[in-house]
Amino acid sequence: MATSARRPDAGRSSGPPPAELRLDAEVYSEAAIERARRAFDGLATIAVRRSGRYHLVRFSKVSPDAAARLPDEFGNYALSCLLVHP
Amino acid sequence: MDPKVDRQANAVNVVLDEGVFPRPVGxxxxxxxxxxxxxxxxxxxxxxxxxxxxGKAPLDEDVLRGLGEEFHNELVNQLVRHQVSERTDQLRAVIVGRALLSAEPAEAAAAAPAADDAACLDYLEDPLGIAVPWEEKHGDKRKTTRRGKK
Known part of the structure; x- marks a missing residue:
């Protein structure tokens, strides 16, 4: 199951620690994730990398207002992109 | 395929068989x-x-289970839509094709009367009686019928 987990980041003292979202590459296409990344670009610094069969999406410098729900909202948006822009 | 509630994660997990519910349905x-x-x-x-x-907000176990069950219902709903969509695929293509074809300027011009034919038409002539008010056409008849019934 795709999960979101918070990880401590010693390099950054301001704002919440970076969060990571793991999305199954067999379900979520690269195009959908890239579209979501661009949509959420203004709310955080988002880095995407492939690790085995997963896309690892790392959020840092997250806007404090959006920090709590950003990874989940990102996942929802990526899922909607799968259907709207297949 | 029973929904499994994970209270700690405020979530419910459902596993579906893609042999029954294809990926687009899920x-x-x-x-x-x-x-x-x-x-x-x-x-x-x-x-x-x-x-x-x-859950976007904290949900209790019953609500989470209900969410999973609703998801099952939605799967069936989407499966039916998917099957109907596959069955009527060709029909939709024909209907849309015809609609687009009739909207082509060349087709519309062919369907319209030729300029020569249009020249001999006079708007004062009213062979179909379009300009005649409804009362003139039908009003008297109706009164006559009512009177006749009385």
């Missing part, structure tokens, strides 16, 4: 839940798809 059902909860999908071995529905 995606379409998940899409319907995006407004109510956070949805994540993951492929599982043996053509299975795991769906996690996580």
């Amino acid at each position: 995606l379409a059902a998940a899409y319907r839940f995006l407004e109510r909860c956070y949805v994540q999908l993951e492929r599982r071995p043996g053509r299975r798809l795991a769906v996690r529905l996580k």
Whole structure:
């Protein structure tokens, strides 16, 4: 199951620690994730990398207002992109 | 395929068989839940798809279980839509094709009367009686019929 987990980041003292979202590459296409990344670009610094069969999406410098729900909202948006822009 | 509630994660997990519910059906059902909860999908071995529905606000166990059951219903709903869509695929293509063809300027021009024919038409002539008021056409008859019935 795709999960979101918070990880401590010693390099950054301001704002919440970076969060990571793991999305199954067999379900979520690269195009959908890239579209979501661009949509959420203004709310955080988002880095995407492939690790085995997963896309690892790392959020840092997250806007404090959006920090709590950003990874989940990102996942929802990526899922909607799968259907709207297949 | 029973929904499994994960209270700690405020989520319910459903695993569906892609042999029964193809991927587009699972995606379409998940899409319907995006407004109510956070949805994540993951492929599982043996053509299975795991769906996690996580509450946007804290939810109690019954509500989470209900969410999973609603998801099952939505799967069936989307499966029927998918099957109907596949069955009527060719028909839709024909209907849309015809609609687009009739909207082509060349087709519309062919359907319109030729300029020579139009020249001999006079708007004062009213062979179909379009300009005649309804009362003049039918009003008297109706009165006569009513009177006749009385």
